[in-house]
Amino acid sequence: MEPSFFPIYVGKSKNIYKHPYDEKLLIMEFKDDVTAGDGAIRTIAPHKGIINARTSHFFFKLLEGKGLKTHMVEFNGNNKMIVKRLKMIPIEFIARNYAYGSLLKRLPLFKLMQPLDPPLIEFHYKDDSLHDPLITHDDIILSGLLTKGQLGKIVSITADINMILRTFLEEKGLKLVDIKLEYGFDENGEIILADEITGDGFRVVDERGNHLDKEIFRKTKDVKLLIESYMKLASILGIDLSDIK
Secondary structure, eight states: OOOOSSOSEEOSSEEEEEOSSOTTEEEEEEOSEEEETTTTEEEEOTTHHHHHHHHHHHHHHHHHTTTOOBSEEEEOSSSEEEEEOOEEOSEEEEEEEEOOTHHHHHOTTSOTTOEEEEEEEEEEEOOGGGTOOEEOHHHHHHHTSSOHHHHHHHHHHHHHHHHHHHHHHHHTTOEEEEEEEOEEEOTTSOEEEOSOOSTTTEEEEOTTOOBOSTHHHHHHOOHHHHHHHHHHHHHHHTOOOTTOO
């Protein structure tokens, strides 16, 4: 399925196109672009788009098998995925299993990789110009972003997704450090998991503490190491990348 020529949304790592035949669907294109520092650093990582598309498809299928609803409709193995058109919620929901990244900067009382039990769920207002600021439960309710009931349901879904993925990855000898999730409402007002689940949006480390995620690029700016890490994760998960050289 080829998208229309012009995207209706251009993001740092994905473009969104209208579906040629169905107004209820969109085409999500995973790009080879890799960024850091809210887009201040940008380069191209060959094959990243198709690797992330297949990785996201893998995790969406895993979650759907557990009864969770995602926006994925169709995927044929390339760097494009047909997804449901949703009314996106401008909040990033972050589930943290271990202390890392911005949490340590914000509250240095935590130690690096300190286990968080129960996992910490944060809310960030999605706005690059504001650097996706941390917001509170009350901020969300009082601003009208979500109702109390909607927020409670999304927090519950986020906790479920985090537990499913954390347990699955632990069985593979991996630790899910943290993960960013995004949601939207479908035409019936139902909450649906959207965006992607890839190394761009989570931190995963192996038994030696090596990152298999975008943290590699944040620290080294080395595209080759990034792709090697993404391919290693795919190999552990059993995702077929044999056609990528």
